[in-house]
Amino acid sequence: MRAEADRAVCVGAGMCALVAPAVFGQDDDEGRVVLLDARPADGAAAREAVRLCPSGAIAVRA
Template identity: 45%
Template sequence: MKVTVDEDKCCGAGQCVLIAPEVFDQREDDGIVILLDAEPSERLHVPIREATSVCPAAAIVLSETA
């Protein structure tokens, strides 16, 4: 799995950080998402999919890799 984020779309809701803090963080000044791990281990795939589905701005994009 490869994770990308669109900082321009991010509204700073922070749901991704609450669900998958190993993969996402937020900038202190404006709350915009920071991607910590673009290719996370398989154990994190379920929470990352959940974070992607609840993102109100659809700022997280997943690509499944073989």
């Protein structure tokens, strides 16, 4: 499993960081997504973060 984040698409909602804080964070300047772990151990949380992202800025691939 591999997590990905597109900062250009991110709107800074922060759902990813709330649901999967070991995988996704937010930068201090704009609140945009920061990928913390491209190979997440908790796949369920990462997939839930993808489902909740309002802009579609994050993805998890097999």
